[in-house]
Amino acid sequence: MPPPPAKSGLPDSRDLNATWHFLEQGVDHIMTRLSEGMSYKKYMDLYTVSYNYCTSSRMNSGGVNETIGTGGGGGARSGANLMGADLYKHLQQYFIGHLKQVREEASDLTDEPLLRYYTREWDRYTTGASYVNRLFTYLNRHWVKREKDEGRKNVYIVYILALVSWKEYFYSLLQSGGSNKLTSAVLKLIEKQRNGETIETDLVKKVIDSFVALGLDEADTNRQNLEVYKSAFESPFIAATETYYKAESEQFLAGNSVTEYMKKAEGRLQDEENRVDLYLHASTRKSLIQKCEEVLVRNHAEIMQEEFQRLLDQEQEPDLHRMFLLLSRIPSGLDPLRERFEAHVKKAGLDSVERSVGSTTTTAAPATASNGAAAADAKDKEKKEVAVEPKAYVDSLLVVHRKNNELVAKAFRGDQGFVASLDRACREYVNRNAACPSANKSPELVARFADGLLRKSNKASEEADVEQALSDTMTVFKYIEDKDVFMKFYSKMLSNRLIRDTSASEDAESSMIGKLKDACGFEYTSKLQRMFQDMQLNRDLNVAFKEKMAQTHDSGDLNVDFSILVLGTAQWPLSPPNTKLNMPAELVKSKERFEQYYLNKHSGRKLTWLWQHSRNELRTLYTPQKYFFVVSTYQACVLLQFNSSGSDALSYSDLETGTGLNADTLKPVLALLVKQRVLELKDGDTYELNLGFKSKKIRVPLNVPVKAEQKAESAEVMKHVDEDRKLLIQATIVRIMKSRKTMKHQQLIAETIDQLKARFQPRVPDVKKAIDAMIDREYIEREEGSRDSYRYLA
Structure with a gap:
């Protein structure tokens, strides 16, 4: 809405001198004495006079022509445009005169007093200019806009005109002659803060804000640029930062340890981050931090990298974390650390395995005193065999992995480069170490460790403990190179657990197979899963067979408790027996009955009896205390020979003929029975029942595997x-x-x-x-x- 008609006491809008005299007093009051206040009436009178002057030519049909001076763009103009040009020119001259006075008062000031004066005047000047800008709203909206639309240069809205005048008649003169008084004063104040002194950060912020505000885009005054800020402040500031920290870092390192320097550098980098937030323009962050990283980190990266091994050896996790964060800031800063970390983990793994492994030596033939040369040859040929206990072996691998995996997660924030270094190192010490002269041995030991976990004899009875132990097994399994070797041993041991019913838990077995499947795919574990399917089928088969036998035979004829496992050749890692066997009469009937039942049910199939995997229980009738012997089928055949012969003593040839076993099978069976004192060896080749056999157990397991097997x-x-x-x-x-x-x-x-x-x-x-x-x-x-x-x- 236009202001009300001119009131009495206000100057005639057609009189330029009277109008400007009235306006100048008000403008000067606003620019120099605003803190004293101005009434609303006075302010509205100023606004009304400005408005009336700019519109007076339209309200009068006549007009006069004048030549427009600075700010009008030159040439003869008429009407409202003429009045606007004169008013604009007078405002421009006022700003110039005002700033000359401001400049004179600052001529002798330097450093902090200069900053105080500059920021005080800047606040007063920009605040006053914003009020003055509103006084001349009509001038901005019409005359200035029309001039700009017509392509006139150096014409701005009143507030921008005030800033342009400040830049040209005050700021530029302060920075002229290479003195850069203002920039120098700001840099000195920042250096004081870096030196630990307390400063008025508002002084720095206001000066820097003025640099930003003075970055005016001549083509579009509504858009700012940062040319003034970058040239007047950022460039010298970055240069000063480099000089300061270069001197400080070299001096600090000369008198302090690397770990103390890292704390210092970390603190300095954080200080500069805070400085940006406190009073610098956000665009400076990148160049400032890059320069600090170059001076504080890259220039001293080699010294820090050399310190890395000592920190690893002494397990100084906070310092390792600090070093990681610092060196991660520079290109390739972490590469030497990753290489050293890999070598460190590899050495730690090899040392751990070596400590856990005990060694034994095979005995050579004793040498006589007269045969010294032969003794020396025997000693040279003596072979050392490393005896490895699977649990101790796997534990020695895991302790190194756990420790360093935790270090990677905490000190190195799970960095993928360090994860890869850890994996490479673990792969090395897991597959090639003191316990494993070849890569094939480690998969076997890990499979035996898993076998121990999944057996009934495992002491870890809690389900959670077993699950954690299986997860630990998979941690080592991940690094095994020959996973096919692991699977061969694992499937062999799983078959033994299933056949002998020594598996602790089907849930644990399924969990382990699931983990292997996740790691290597369905094909890798397909045979294991089919083995479990066979076991389920066998439960049903045995129930059906016993029901059939109960229907077709008298109970007295079924004097042997017989159960059978029919196992598919393709999925079970089992081989046919390597010896002939003469079945004892006590077992022949059960065998023949099952064969007839099964082949009638499944025509075209062939059964191969795996006697080496069969088990039997025999009850003793010759001992004072009755025992149940848990034996292999081969052992049962040997012991049942004493029943059929009616004698308590049999020669080796009698046993060989009676059982049909070859020497490679029979001799270890007999040796084990003698060792367990079930038989006694007489006259070199006669085996006699030990009628006085005693044991603390009623159910005595005799089928104990030997190392040779x-x-x-x-x-x-x-x-x-x-x-x-x-x-x-x-x-x-x-x-x-x-x-x-x-x-x-x-x-x-x-x-x-x-x-x-x-x-x-x-x-x-x-x-x-x-x-x-x-x-x-x-x-x-x-x-x-x-x-x-x-x-x-x-």
Whole structure:
């Protein structure tokens, strides 16, 4: 709404001199004495006079022509435009005159007094300019806008005109002649703060805010730029920061430890972050922090990296964390740390395994005093065999992993580079250590550790404890290179647990299989799951068989409690027996009855009896105390020979003839029975029942595996592993060639190894042999004219 008509006492709008004299008094009051206050009436009178002057030419049809001076753009103009130009010019001249007086009072000031004066005047000037800007609202909206729309240069709204005048007639003169008095004063105040002195941060903030406000875009005054701020402050500030911290860091390191320096650097970086928030423009953050990181961290990175090993050895987690945070700020700052960490973990793992392993030596033939040379040869040939207890071995691996995994999580914030270094180090010490001369041994020990956890004899009865132990097993399993070896041993041991009913819990078994499946996929555990399916089928089979026998035979005829496990050949890692066996009469009937029942039910199937995995319970009738012997079928056949012969003593040849067992099987069976004092060896080859046998147990387990059997089992497993690997390598080569059709020799080897490394680490010679085998079998052929390229044959 336009203001009301002019009141009496106000100047005539057609009289420029009277109008400006009235307005000038009001403008000067606002710019210099605003703190004294101004009545609302006075302010509205000023507004009315400004409005009336700018519109007076439109209210009078006549007009006069004048030449417009500075600010009007030059040329002859008329009407309202003429009046606006003169008013604009007078305002501009007022600002110039006012700022000359301000400049004179600042001419002798420097440093902090200059800042106090500058900020006080800036506050007063900008506050007054904003009120004056509102007084001349009509001038801004119409005359200034029209001038700008017509492309006139150096024409601004009143507030921007005030800022432009400040920049040209006060600020620029303070900074002129290379003195940069204002910038210098700000930098000195900031340096005082860095030195620990208390300063008035408002002084710095207001000066810096003025630098930002003076960054006016000439093309668009509604948009600011940071040219003044960057040239007047940021550039010299960054340079001063570099100089300050370069001197301070070198001096501090000369008299303090690296760990103390890291605390200092960490504090300084935080100080600069806070400084940005406190009084700097946000755009300075990046360049300031980068410069501080360069001076405080990168320039001294090598010294900190050298200190890393000592901090690791002394387990100084807070200092390691501090070093990580500092060096993570610079490119490649963490790479040397990751390399040292990997070497540290590897060494710690190898040392841990070595401490946990005890060694024994096999005894050589004793040498006589006259045969010194032979004794020396025997000593040289004496072989050391490392005896490893699976639990101690796995615990020694886990203690290093847990410790360093926790360090990575806390000190290094789970950084992926350190995680990768930890994984590489663990892979090394898990597969190649004092307990494992070859990579094949570690998978076996881990499988035996899992076997111990899942047996009924495991002391960890709590379900949560077993679950945690299985998770620990999987931690080690992750680093095993030859996962196929682990699976061979694990499936062998699982089959023994299931056959002998020594598994502690089906839930625990299922949990372990689930973990293996998650780690390696469904195919890896498919046979294990089918083994459990067979066990469920066998429960139903035994119930049905016993019901059938009860229907077809008298109870007196069924004097043997008989149960059977029918196991699928494809999924169970079991081999047929390597010896003939003459079944005792006591067992023949049960065997024949089941064969007839099963083959009638499943025509076309073949049963192979695995006597080496069978168990029997015999009740003694010859001892004063009645015992139940838990024996293998081979042991049962030996002991039942004494029943059929009617004698308490039998020769080795009698037992060999009666049982049909070969010497490799019979001799260990007899040796074990003698060792357990069930039999007594007389005259070198006669075995006699120990009629005075005594034991603290009523149910006496005699079927205890011997170390020789374990060694033979390990050798047999590795033999199967080698065979499976050959087939797997060949199948992988065919699969790759089928999809690629043609391929170079080195590419085929590389891709084959890459696809198989999740299961085991193939050797290049083995891959080459497999390629030759596939050529011989006409799956692939060499391309004509090239000996290092292959082509797939459909």
